[in-house]
Amino acid sequence: MRRMITDIQINKPEPIIKTEKRLELFQRSSDVKQTIKRLEAGKAVLITAFYSNGLVLLKELQIHLKRRMPSKTFQEQREFRAAYHKLSNLILLEIVDHKLDVKKAPSIGWLEKLYPETSNFLLTFPQVQGLNSSWQWYQNGINTPVLRNKLHPYYGTYFPTRFDHLILFDNWLKRYEGPKKTAIDVGIGSGVLAFQMVKHGFQKVFGTDNNPNAIVGLQEFMGDSKMSRKVALDYGTLFGAWDNPTELIVFNPPWLPAKQPLDNLDGAIYYDKNLFPSFFKEAKKRLLPDGKLVIMFSNLAQITEVTKAHPIEKELASGGRFQLEARLTRSVKTASDKTKRDLNWRSKEEVELWILTNK
Structure with a gap:
């Protein structure tokens, strides 16, 4: 089964249509303190003249928030990022004819590719930054130590930035x-796990994802290549349309429990309370009697004290469906000395590979 690209609505930043309502303008000569007060009052600000003016305002906003908010523990860092996210997304940029309407701005191909019918609109500065970074990754590709070829992740698609798992x-x-007849990759993302399985001789990998951008991006990336005949895609939650039993199911889920409702991108990082119970229930229906269920995880939530619960341990203790064949671990590389975050917990972090079999 292969759903066509035209059937899927891509996730992208919602364009803000400019109205007659006058926006507060920010340029190099503007009063930064007064501008931040406007942001805290919930009023939007438009960056003018130079792209770098937006970078200056974002930096000043970070300094302002750090003075007011501690950012020492993992939880405090999450709270700081939430406050920064809220205020920074009131900082706007104007797009005219699919180009940023400020000087010395980056050229971002997504503005035309994702918005073919809308050439003039506004986006938030963080959204523009995300589009710019994504365009560079998409154009230049990303090397991984486990694949011969580069990944070219589509906008809004999870891709690995750490490789230990x-x-x-x-x-x-x-x-x-x-x-090695078939395997299922649940949450295929940028395709790295599926490509690894093909590299190691699997004849067919069925990949699913509930992120439409992942499916559209992989369809475009594979095209009519040999890989497209090895990897089949379906847009759907968990196992999607793949009902046939298989000898291997692979899952690289989010590693942190959600504390609030999830948006599209957060779903690659945080899991809700229903994800693992639903996954194990559906996996049981699709795993052949002698098949293996392989899950990549981490002790990140435990060592940062976000939660003591471990969803895989919970399933093994009370699910009654699977038993443990092996649990492999690998220490995560320590954080760079240049990082400004307090990441002492990284010295204790391990990625985990859980291999389960049917009871």
């Missing part, structure tokens, strides 16, 4: 001696 999975695949 991928190396752990690749090493396991090298030793895997089971059948």
